[in-house]
Amino acid sequence: MPAVEHPLPADDLLRAFLELETPPGFKAELIEGEIVVTPPPDGDHEDAVARFARAVARHAVEELYVSGGRGLITPHGRFVPDAAVAPVGTFRDQGPWTEPVGVALVLEVTSTHPRRDREAKRLGYAAAGIPCYLLIDRDEGRATLFTDPADGDYTVHTQAAFGKPLDLPAPFSFALDTEPLR
Secondary structure, three states: OOOOOOOOOHHHHHHHHHHOOOOOOOEEEEEOOEEEEEOOOOHHHHHHHHHHHHHHHHHOOOOEEEEOOOEEEEOOEEEOOOEEEEEOOOOOOOOOEEOOOOOOEEEEEOOOOHHHHHHHHHHHHHHOOOOEEEEEEOOOOEEEEEEEEEOOEEEEEEEEEOOOEEEEOOOOOEEEEOHHHO
16 A cells, blocks of 8 residues: 655644654754654764854854754744854753744754755745855855845845855854865
8 A cells, every 4th residue: 555645733733843753863853844853963063063163262252152952942933053153141041942033043064955954944944034044055165145035035145165265254153164164
């Protein structure tokens, strides 16, 4: 007998998602009404995230906290960015899922399904009002900074090929070296 898809009502889908148990290292997200489970990232992916976090710690003009694995509630679902950057203390006393109040930037590094990072997540982060979305696009060989969210998308985007600097606005206020992020 062939499998038949029966979409769950939104409340049931959210409940099923929140009760989902994933294997160690895997992450589950609810993206535009679809539960997406991804395997642990490869070493290059993790290296790019760690190098970004180190650059923020060394060069940002304000003291910021870079959190990996932070569950964010957006109008388009529940996303787990590769990194969420916010002032120190923003995530204190928060549960595993939180509104992105105070989040200054989210970072995604492309992996097996880059279309989700390029489109669905970009639109979700913009709809949530997160000021900056930094996409490290390994397939395209560039970093793209999306800023100024309005009407469900970012109105400004700046690209830098790997190896070229990318200026990050306040509260970062430094040129990000994209060479180590490739």
